[in-house]
Amino acid sequence: xxxxxFIYYGIFIALLVQSCAVLPTxxxxxxxxxxxxxxxxxxxxxxYVTTTGxxxxxxxxxxxxxxxxxxxNFPGGTDIEFRNKRLSxxxxxxxxxxxxxxxxxxxxxxxxxxxxxxxxxxxxxxxxKSSIIEIATAxxxxxxxxxxxxxxxxxxxxxxxxNTNPQVAIExxxxxxxxxxxxxxxxxxxxxxxxxxxxxxxxxxxxxxxSGFNRLRFALGTLASGTTATNSTINLTLNxxxxxxxxxxxxxxxxxxxxxxxxxxxxxxSTNLLARDAVMVRxxxxxxxxxxxxxxxxxxxxxxxxxxxxxxxxxRNSHSQNNVAHRQAHSGSAxxxxxxxxxxxxxxxxQASDPxxxxxxxxxxxxxxNMFNANFIGSNPTSPATQAIIxxxxxxxxxxxxxxxLGIRRRTPYGDNGIPSSVSGTGTGVATETATLALGTNYxxxxxxxxxxxxxxxxNSGNSISWVxxxxxxxxxxxxxxxLHSNIERLWGKWQxxxxxxxxxxxxxxxxxxxxxxxxxxxxxxxxxxxxGQYVDDSMWPWDNKTGTSQGTGTLERPTVAPLTPFPIVLGxxxxxxxxxxxxxxxxxxxxxxxxxxxxx
Amino acid sequence: xxxxxxxxxxxFSSTIVFAQQTKKDSILKSIEEYRAMVFKDASTFINNSxxxxxxIKAIQKHAIIYDDNQKDQFKRIVLSxxxxxxxxxMGLNKIYSEVDKDEKFFDQIVLWFSNPxxxxxxxxxxxxxxxxxxxxxxxxxxxxxxxxxxxxxKVYREFVFTKLVINGDSxxxxxxIKGLEDANSRLIDPILSILILSSAPKKDFYPAVYKxxxxxxxxxxxxxxxxxxxxxxxxxNKLMSIFLSPEEKSKFRESALxxxxxxxxxxxxxxxxRLLLDTSASSALQILVIQIAINEKxxxxxxxxxxxxxxxxxxxxxxxxxxxxxxxNDQVNVAKKYLLLIRPKF
Numbered sequence: 001x002x003x004x005x006f007i008y009y010g011i012f013i014a015l016l017v018q019s020c021a022v023l024p025t026x027x028x029x030x031x032x033x034x035x036x037x038x039x040x041x042x043x044x045x046x047x048y049v050t051t052t053g054x055x056x057x058x059x060x061x062x063x064x065x066x067x068x069x070x071x072x073n074f075p076g077g078t079d080i081e082f083r084n085k086r087l088s089x090x091x092x093x094x095x096x097x098x099x100x101x102x103x104x105x106x107x108x109x110x111x112x113x114x115x116x117x118x119x120x121x122x123x124x125x126x127x128x129k130s131s132i133i134e135i136a137t138a139x140x141x142x143x144x145x146x147x148x149x150x151x152x153x154x155x156x157x158x159x160x161x162x163n164t165n166p167q168v169a170i171e172x173x174x175x176x177x178x179x180x181x182x183x184x185x186x187x188x189x190x191x192x193x194x195x196x197x198x199x200x201x202x203x204x205x206x207x208x209x210x211s212g213f214n215r216l217r218f219a220l221g222t223l224a225s226g227t228t229a230t231n232s233t234i235n236l237t238l239n240x241x242x243x244x245x246x247x248x249x250x251x252x253x254x255x256x257x258x259x260x261x262x263x264x265x266x267x268x269x270s271t272n273l274l275a276r277d278a279v280m281v282r283x284x285x286x287x288x289x290x291x292x293x294x295x296x297x298x299x300x301x302x303x304x305x306x307x308x309x310x311x312x313x314x315x316r317n318s319h320s321q322n323n324v325a326h327r328q329a330h331s332g333s334a335x336x337x338x339x340x341x342x343x344x345x346x347x348x349x350x351q352a353s354d355p356x357x358x359x360x361x362x363x364x365x366x367x368x369x370n371m372f373n374a375n376f377i378g379s380n381p382t383s384p385a386t387q388a389i390i391x392x393x394x395x396x397x398x399x400x401x402x403x404x405x406l407g408i409r410r411r412t413p414y415g416d417n418g419i420p421s422s423v424s425g426t427g428t429g430v431a432t433e434t435a436t437l438a439l440g441t442n443y444x445x446x447x448x449x450x451x452x453x454x455x456x457x458x459x460n461s462g463n464s465i466s467w468v469x470x471x472x473x474x475x476x477x478x479x480x481x482x483x484l485h486s487n488i489e490r491l492w493g494k495w496q497x498x499x500x501x502x503x504x505x506x507x508x509x510x511x512x513x514x515x516x517x518x519x520x521x522x523x524x525x526x527x528x529x530x531x532x533g534q535y536v537d538d539s540m541w542p543w544d545n546k547t548g549t550s551q552g553t554g555t556l557e558r559p560t561v562a563p564l565t566p567f568p569i570v571l572g573x574x575x576x577x578x579x580x581x582x583x584x585x586x587x588x589x590x591x592x593x594x595x596x597x598x599x600x601x
Numbered sequence: 602x603x604x605x606x607x608x609x610x611x612x613f614s615s616t617i618v619f620a621q622q623t624k625k626d627s628i629l630k631s632i633e634e635y636r637a638m639v640f641k642d643a644s645t646f647i648n649n650s651x652x653x654x655x656x657i658k659a660i661q662k663h664a665i666i667y668d669d670n671q672k673d674q675f676k677r678i679v680l681s682x683x684x685x686x687x688x689x690x691m692g693l694n695k696i697y698s699e700v701d702k703d704e705k706f707f708d709q710i711v712l713w714f715s716n717p718x719x720x721x722x723x724x725x726x727x728x729x730x731x732x733x734x735x736x737x738x739x740x741x742x743x744x745x746x747x748x749x750x751x752x753x754x755k756v757y758r759e760f761v762f763t764k765l766v767i768n769g770d771s772x773x774x775x776x777x778i779k780g781l782e783d784a785n786s787r788l789i790d791p792i793l794s795i796l797i798l799s800s801a802p803k804k805d806f807y808p809a810v811y812k813x814x815x816x817x818x819x820x821x822x823x824x825x826x827x828x829x830x831x832x833x834x835x836x837x838n839k840l841m842s843i844f845l846s847p848e849e850k851s852k853f854r855e856s857a858l859x860x861x862x863x864x865x866x867x868x869x870x871x872x873x874x875r876l877l878l879d880t881s882a883s884s885a886l887q888i889l890v891i892q893i894a895i896n897e898k899x900x901x902x903x904x905x906x907x908x909x910x911x912x913x914x915x916x917x918x919x920x921x922x923x924x925x926x927x928x929x930n931d932q933v934n935v936a937k938k939y940l941l942l943i944r945p946k947f
Contacts, residue, residue: 465797
C-alpha cells in the first residue's frame, strides 16, 4: 500500500515537473526531458565501453506529448548537440559506427521516437561513470541548455556486471538524468526488475554506496517532514510484475561531490552486482576551498552566461534598476527571500550551462586567498590601478559590462589575504558568523542583518570606486557580488537551521504574515514593508511580472518592466515555482540546495 | 537477524540525529556565550569610570551590540559632548542599525558627516556609516552630498562625487567633466574623476575622457581613459589603432582590445587572426585574443554553421601544438581549451 502511494506520488511529481519545466535561459519555453540509453537498454548493467569498438546508443524526448494529449510539445523535433561533458574528450560520439568526432548536432524526433547514435572510448575513465555523454539544446534560440548527462565507463577490462545477472532499471528523481543532482534533502527514486522469470517471483536487493565512495544515504518508506535519508544501506524486494519500488536518496553529510557523477551507488543481489548508477551531491561550497576543477567549471559557466549569451545584465538590472526596483529587494522584510530567489535564478542559469556547478560563497569573515587571486575572482591591484588583476588565462580576463569600464573595478582595503575591515572609521568591518547568528531567534531581529552584516560586507569590500561597494545598482557588475550574497544566503540558512525556522506560517520564521493590502496612497518616503511583495503570501517582482504603479485597487510601486520572468523551474527543482512567493522561498531544504558547512536536519 | 538489522539502523539513525543536535546545541551555546560577552564588554564601554583605552578595548572587537537598553546608552554616549570623539565614534560604530530608526539621530549624523570641523575620528565613522546605509535604506542623501563637493578632505570629495554620479546627478558630473577639461577647476584628480564618471548612467563625459586619452603624457591616466572609452563611437578607430600597433606598450594594446570588444563584439573577431600572427604581440595579448575567440565562437549559432575550420581555428591549433609565435604554457593551455570548447572541424 505504502509503495503504491509512492508510485503514484512519483508519477505525479514526474508529470508535473515535465509539464512545467522551462528553459532557464529562454522564458516560456518548455525544456525537453531526454532519456539516454547506452547499449539500447533500460538497464545500466551494460553501460561500459572500450576504446576499440563502438556500441549503439539512443536518445529520445520523453515529454513529447502535451498535457491531455492535445498535440506535441516539440513539433518537428528539437535541435540538440551530442557531446562529451565540458572540456572532456573521453568519448568518440558519432552518428555512425566509424566516426571520429567528439560531438555532433542532430534533431531528436518530436514524437518521442528514438534517435540512434554510437559511442566508443577515446581515453580510459578514471572511475565508473566518470565519462559522460552530454546533450544540450541547439536551436536557433534558447540554446546550449544541458538537458541530459549520462555517466558510463570507458574500460578495456571486462565489464564488472555479467549479462546473466538480473537486470534492473533505476530512476533518481525522474527518468531524465538532468535531475541527478541532489543536495542534503531526500530525492524520490525508484527501481524495478526488468527481466523477472515470472510475475510471482521476487528479487531481494541491497542498495549501497560503491566501495570507495560514501557520498550517499538512502531511506525507505515514509519520511517525516523535515527529515532526510540517513542509511548507508537499504534492502528492498523487487516484484516480478515489473512494478517500481520507491526509495529515497540524499547526500551524505560532509561528503559532497567533487565532480559530476562521482556519487556512485550500486545494487546487489546478495553479493552479485546488478547495477551501478551515479549522481552528484551538488552543494554550495566555500569558494576558498574549491578544487581547481570546481573553480574552473564555475568560471567557464560564468563566461558562457555573460560573455557568450549575454544574460548577466538582466541580473544587474533587476537587482536595482532604479529606486523603485530597489524597494522590492532592499530595506524590507523581503530582503532575504528576494535575494534567495535571485541567487537561485542565477545559479540555475549557470547550471543550464554546466549542471555540476553550484554557487560558491565567500566566507567574508575569514581570509580567502584562494579566491582573491588572479586565477579566480581577481587579485588586488596597486594604486592608482583600480581593476582587479586577472590572469589572461582566466575566463574573466575579457570581462566587460556594457556602458561601463572594462575589467572588474575593485580595490580591496584588505588585500588578498584579509577580511573586509572598515574602509574608514573605527570598526571591525564585517561581523563574524557567530555575531550574525546572535542577532536573535526571531526573523524580525535577524532581518537586521541587511543593514549591518550585508551592508557592511558590501561597503567594506572595496574602496569607494569599487563596483561591489558602490551601490546596489552597480554592485552586481562585479562577480564578487554573487559570492558575497551566497554567504548572506548561507548565514540565513544556518540561522534557520539553528533556530528551526523553516515554517513560513510562523512569524518567528517570517515576520510579515498574510498578504499585502494594497494601500491606496503611499507617501514618497514609503517604508518598503508597505509595498506589495513583502508579505509572506505575496508574489515577488520581477518574477510575477506585475509591473507599474497600479494593480487592483491600490498601489504596487513596481518598476515598469520585469526583466527576469518567469522564475526558471528545472527538473529536480520545482520549488519555488515560476512565480515565487515569499513563502515558497522559506524552507530552502525543499529547493534542492545546501551548504558544505551545516546539515539542515 | 531482521531485528538486529533494524536495531542497528535505529542506532545509526539516532547517532546521526544526536550528532546533529549536539552540533546545533554547541552553536546555540556559543551564541549565548558570545551575547553574554558582548553584554559584559558593552557594560564596560558604557561605564565611564574605566579609562578611555579600557572602554574602547572592551568593545572594539565586536561588530554589533544586542541589548536594547545598551543601544540606548550607546546612543546617548554618541550624542554626548562630554565624551571624547574617540569614544563617540566607537559607540556609533556599534549601533549602525539604530540610525535608521531615528530620523533626528540620522540628521545629526549627516550634520557631523558634512561638517569638516567635526573631529576627524567621529567624522570618519559617519563616513563609514553613511557608506553602509547607502547600500539599502539611504541610497542618496543628495543635498548633503552637494554641499560637500568642495570638502577640504579628498576622501570625502571622492565619496560624495561617487554617490552623486551613481545617482545620476548631472551637476556633479559636469563638475568632474569641467575638471578634466580645465586643470584649474579640478576638484579631484583626473584618474579618480574618470573612475567616478565611468559609473554614470549618462555618458556625456566621453568626449572629455577621449580628449584626455589623446593628449595626456601620463601612462596611468591614458590607461584608465582607454579602459573607460569603449562605448564612445568616436573612439572606435583610435582604440583599434592602439591594439593593432606594435609601437604601443602591451598594457595599452590589451586594454584597447577589450575596450573595443566591449562595444564591437562581432567586429573584433575580424582582427583576431592578425593579432595571433603579430610577432610583436605579447603572450598576454594573444591569450586575450583566444579568450575573445572562445567567447564569440562558443555560441551554438556559430558552431552549427562552422562546417570547416577557419584561419583562426588553424592558428589556435598551431599554438596548442606549441607551433605558434611566442608560445608559453598559458597560451598552449588556453589554445587547447579553445579546441575543446569550440570543436572546429579540421
